[in-house]
Amino acid sequence: MTTAYLQDHEVFSRSGDAREPWLSGLRQSALERFQAKGFPSPREEDWRFVDLAPLTGQAFRLACPDAAAVTAQEIAPYLFPIEGVRTLVFVNGRFVARLSNIGEAPVGVTLLNLSAALLSHARLLDGHLGKYARPEASGFTALNTAFLTDGLFLHVGRNVDAGAPIHAVFVSDGREDGAATHPRNFVLVESGGRASVIESYVGLGQGTYFTNAVTEAVVAEGAQLEHIKLQRESERAYHIGTTHIQHGPGSRGTSHSVSLGAALCRNNLDVVLDGPGVEAQMLGLYMGRERQEVDNHTSLLHAHPNCSTREVYKGILDGRSHGVFNGKIYVTPIAQKTDAKQTNRALLLSDQARIDTKPQLEIFADDVKCTHGATVGNLDQLAAFYLKSRGIGGALGRKILTYAFAAEVLEEIPHVAVRQALEGLVMERLEQRAEATG
Amino acid sequence: MLEIRNLHAKAGDKPILNGISLTVKAGEIHAIMGPNGSGKSTLAQVLAGHPAYEVTEGQVRYQGQDLLEMEPEKRAQAGVFLAFQYPVEIPGVSNAYFLRAALNEIRKARGEEEIDPLDFMDLVEERLKLVEWGPEIMSRAVNAGFSGGEKKRNEILQMAVLEPRLAILDETDSGLDIDALRIVAGGVNKLRRPDNATILVTHYQRLLNYIVPDHVHVLAAGQIVKSGGKELALELEAKGYEWLTEEAVSA
Numbered sequence: 001m002t003t004a005y006l007q008d009h010e011v012f013s014r015s016g017d018a019r020e021p022w023l024s025g026l027r028q029s030a031l032e033r034f035q036a037k038g039f040p041s042p043r044e045e046d047w048r049f050v051d052l053a054p055l056t057g058q059a060f061r062l063a064c065p066d067a068a069a070v071t072a073q074e075i076a077p078y079l080f081p082i083e084g085v086r087t088l089v090f091v092n093g094r095f096v097a098r099l100s101n102i103g104e105a106p107v108g109v110t111l112l113n114l115s116a117a118l119l120s121h122a123r124l125l126d127g128h129l130g131k132y133a134r135p136e137a138s139g140f141t142a143l144n145t146a147f148l149t150d151g152l153f154l155h156v157g158r159n160v161d162a163g164a165p166i167h168a169v170f171v172s173d174g175r176e177d178g179a180a181t182h183p184r185n186f187v188l189v190e191s192g193g194r195a196s197v198i199e200s201y202v203g204l205g206q207g208t209y210f211t212n213a214v215t216e217a218v219v220a221e222g223a224q225l226e227h228i229k230l231q232r233e234s235e236r237a238y239h240i241g242t243t244h245i246q247h248g249p250g251s252r253g254t255s256h257s258v259s260l261g262a263a264l265c266r267n268n269l270d271v272v273l274d275g276p277g278v279e280a281q282m283l284g285l286y287m288g289r290e291r292q293e294v295d296n297h298t299s300l301l302h303a304h305p306n307c308s309t310r311e312v313y314k315g316i317l318d319g320r321s322h323g324v325f326n327g328k329i330y331v332t333p334i335a336q337k338t339d340a341k342q343t344n345r346a347l348l349l350s351d352q353a354r355i356d357t358k359p360q361l362e363i364f365a366d367d368v369k370c371t372h373g374a375t376v377g378n379l380d381q382l383a384a385f386y387l388k389s390r391g392i393g394g395a396l397g398r399k400i401l402t403y404a405f406a407a408e409v410l411e412e413i414p415h416v417a418v419r420q421a422l423e424g425l426v427m428e429r430l431e432q433r434a435e436a437t438g
Numbered sequence: 439m440l441e442i443r444n445l446h447a448k449a450g451d452k453p454i455l456n457g458i459s460l461t462v463k464a465g466e467i468h469a470i471m472g473p474n475g476s477g478k479s480t481l482a483q484v485l486a487g488h489p490a491y492e493v494t495e496g497q498v499r500y501q502g503q504d505l506l507e508m509e510p511e512k513r514a515q516a517g518v519f520l521a522f523q524y525p526v527e528i529p530g531v532s533n534a535y536f537l538r539a540a541l542n543e544i545r546k547a548r549g550e551e552e553i554d555p556l557d558f559m560d561l562v563e564e565r566l567k568l569v570e571w572g573p574e575i576m577s578r579a580v581n582a583g584f585s586g587g588e589k590k591r592n593e594i595l596q597m598a599v600l601e602p603r604l605a606i607l608d609e610t611d612s613g614l615d616i617d618a619l620r621i622v623a624g625g626v627n628k629l630r631r632p633d634n635a636t637i638l639v640t641h642y643q644r645l646l647n648y649i650v651p652d653h654v655h656v657l658a659a660g661q662i663v664k665s666g667g668k669e670l671a672l673e674l675e676a677k678g679y680e681w682l683t684e685e686a687v688s689a
Contacts, residue, residue: 381489385510386526389486389519390540390596391547393511400531400539407530407579423530 002038004059005180006031009146012062022126023118023148030135030145039139046138049324049356050295055238055264060180060210062147063172067091067099070173070204075099078171078202078232080417084164088113091171093181094150108157108193111166114184117153124155129186132216133244133270140240144214147182151213152197156223159192165226165415167198174207174234181210187217189225191248196226198418201241203234203261213241221248221275226256228418232425233261235292242268249275249304256413258422259286259294260429269298273335276304284313285409287429288321288353295324300340302331302365308339314409315346316402317353318433327372328360335365342372347379347405349398349433379405395434402430439464439635440485440505440604445496446660447484454480456660457496462604465632469646469671470639472657473679478639479523481657482608485637486520487513500604514540515547517603517634521593521610528580533592536580537562537599544600565598568625587618594625605629606637611645623648643675656682 009031013024039056040047070091079087088111089099095113105111110121118125135142152168170183189195201211211233219225225245233239239262245253259265271280286294300309315323325344346355359372379401387397406426413419440462447455454477462468470478484491485498487510498505505513528536542552553561562576569591581589590610597605607626611619626636626649638649646654646668654670655662656679663682664670674682 380526383526383528385488386522386528388510389514389522390536390600391511391514391543392540393509393543396539396543397511400528400536404528404530404579411530411579 002034004061005143006035008062012147020118020122022122026130027146027148030130030142030148033135034139034142034146037139037142046297046326049326050264050266050293052264055210055240058178060178063092063179063181063209064176065092065094067094067096067173069175070096070099070171072099074204075169075171078169078200080167080198080415080421082165082415082417085167086111086164087167087169088152089169089171090150090183092173092179093183106160106163108160109162110153110155112153113150114153114186115150117186121153121155124188125186128188128216128218132218132246132272133214133242138242138268140212141214141242144182144184144212144242148184149182151183152185152187152199154187154195154197156189156193156195158190160190161193162195165196165198167200169200169202170211170213172203172207172209172211172233172237174203174205174209174237177208179209180212183211183213185213185215187215187225189217189219189223191221191223193220194224196414198228198230200230200232201239202232203237206234206236208236209234210238211240213239215241215243217243217245219245219247219251219253222250223248224252226254226414228256228413229258229267230422231257231259231261231265231267233265235261235263235290237262239265241266242270244270245272245280247271247273247275247278247280250277251275252279254281255283257282257284257296258410259296260425262292262294264293266295267297269296270301271299271309272301273303273307273309276306278304278307280307280309282309282311282313283409283412285315285406286313286323287316287318287406287426288323289318289429289433290321291319292321294321297324297326297328299328300330302329302335302338302340305334305336305338307335309341311342312409313344314405315355316349316406317346317355318349320350320352322353323355325355325357326360327358329362329370329372331363331365331368331370333364336367338365338368338370340368340370344372344374345405346376347402348376349402399430399434403427439501441499443497445481445484445498446494447480447491448494449480449491453494454491454660455484458657458660458662460655460662462635462637464635466653467630467636467638467649467651469651469654470637470657471641471643471654471671471674474641476657477660478657479608482520482606482637482639485606486510486518511543512547515544519597519600519602519605521590521597521605521607523609523612525581525589525593527582527584529582531580532577533580534562534576537596540596540600562599565595568598568628569595570621571595586613587615590614590622591618594622598625598629601629603634604637605634606639608639609641610638611640611642619645620648643671646671658682
């Protein structure tokens with residue numbers, strides 16, 4: 001069902017900023033790539049666990065960027081009361097200044113929406129866009145690049161601390177079924193700089209729509225980036241997201257990924273350690289219920305010596321939901337003294353819930369420490385007995401232990417407001433479950 | 439309050455308790471002593487309903503009810519409390535939330551209203567004094583990252599808030615330094631009332647310098663081989679366990 005996208009692209013390519021040759025060239029070659037390869041096939045190893053047919057079999061049309069109907073009140077529940085937070089709100093794929101609060105950026109920090117930056121920072125973007133999350137990598141990234149228009153643009157200068165977190169909220173209003181958006185984010189933290197970025201993907205109402213997001217982040221030498229992605233789409237929506245983080249020497253980064261929504265969610269997280277002495281963490285929590293499908297594919301490239309990484313992903317699957325965790329760690333021959341630790345745990349709350357889990361370690365250096373552990377199962381029996389011995393049994397005991405399982409990941413989110421909001425969301429879901437199951 | 443008759447229990451295929459009989463009355467403190475592997479921790483866990491053990495013979499009556507027929511949470515709701523030898527960590531769940539949930543489950547089982555959050559805070563503030571702790575411990579996740587001594591103190595705090603009828607302390611003294619031991623023992627002593635009872639499971643006589651038992655029982659190979667008053671503990675301290683365990687084997 002690629003025809004609809006090609007038709008839309010024809011209209012799209014005649015509009016707006018398409019006069020810029022570098023940009024139209026980037027989009028056009030990505031479109032050709034998509035045209036040639038289409039969507040990933042289930043025969044491809046990276047896509048074999050997840051059934052894309054419901055997504056690729058529908059003609060999602062480029063969303064109408066009209067945001068007039070969306071009010072600040074509707075957005076409010078998705079914002080975080082963090083002091084100094086700067087918020088960019090995008091509705092149906094386009095930036096809405098009326099709902100955003102960019103405030104005053106510190107000296108050395110450029111915070112814009114991407115479609116403005118495509119004009120004002122064309123040279124910078126020409127050098128980076130599509131260089132990390134490459135259109136060749138998958139049909140989805142190609143499609144996103146072909147329609148690349150808007151999203152977050154953040155440039156943090158050398159040795160500059162961007163301060164309070166920057167929150168980009170991508171809202172699909174879901175008023176009409178069948179809309180597609182292709183948010184595109186770009187973050188560059190120059191050497192010694194620091195930034196904290198939160199991306200939220202949310203749906204108003206219970207619409208069926210398609211979010212196809214790509215984020216490219218570059219963390220230069222000695223810089224720090226904290227990246228949080230919250231996927232709270234409608235439970236009838238489709239979310240495909242790729243986050244690529246490119247680390248320079250001695251840089252640090254933490255990626256948090258929390259997925260609660262969407263009928264089908266695929267998160268690709270690609271972290272490249274492009275220099276020695278990098279410290280990176282990848283933490284994830286996903287929850288599935290009913291027939292939700294949630295697929296996390298993480299890929300970690302240790303390309304240089306003396307880097308250490310820690311990865312913890314946890315899933316809670318209920319109903320007939322299906323989870324996938326694929327954690328690839330690739331250590332090149334020169335990446336000596338690599339220290340990589342991967343943990344992946346899934347909790348199955350019902351007999352029909354399923355998980356496919358696949359650690360994939362490819363190690364070509366000899367002086368490395370790589371560990372991985374995967375557990376799938378039910379609640380911890382010893383902890384359950386401890387609760388019972390205090391009088392807490394049944395549904396309440398299960399709720400507390402499931403919550404504890406999730407909280408272990410959320411605990412590491414540094415912003416209290418974000419953490420509390422997520423803890424509240426997890427608890428709310430567990431309460432709903434407790435009510436439903438008596 | 440508690441009457442154990444000819445209790446046998448096994449873990450998997452391995453028999454651990456081989457016919458224990460013991461009567462505990464309200465107001466009493468009983469110390470259960472014995473060497474490693476004698477079955478004393480198993481006895482504590484069987485009384486609390488640990489799923490790893492299967493009772494194969496015997497009866498336990500608690501306040502007129504058949505204790506062994508009750509689910510572990512029902513036992514707790516009826517006033518049985520086990521202070522764990524190795525308390526479990528529950529990340530992300532605050533001590534305050536956990537304790538209030540436990541107290542409310544116990545109150546509900548008694549047909550009482552849930553405790554008002556402000557009354558709960560008052561109660562906790564008062565009981566924290568027993569373990570010489572400030573209120574900040576209540577916002578920490580249950581036992582997560584606690585030191586061994588802190589975990590044991592937290593067990594005593596829970597006991598102080600939940601006010602059990604029958605408290606079973608499973609090696610609560612092991613791994614404690616002298617200050618922590620004093621605090622833990624002080625808590626137990628202050629909680630002593632004519633209408634509750636305590637079973638102290640311990641390997642060492644040391645704890646009994648702080649908590650004076652009414653009765654001391656020595657376990658060996660899953661049986662009580664000797665019972666006596668508090669002076670028995672001193673005798674064990676002086677002579678070790680061998681003279682009793684040898685008697686048990688030869689008997």
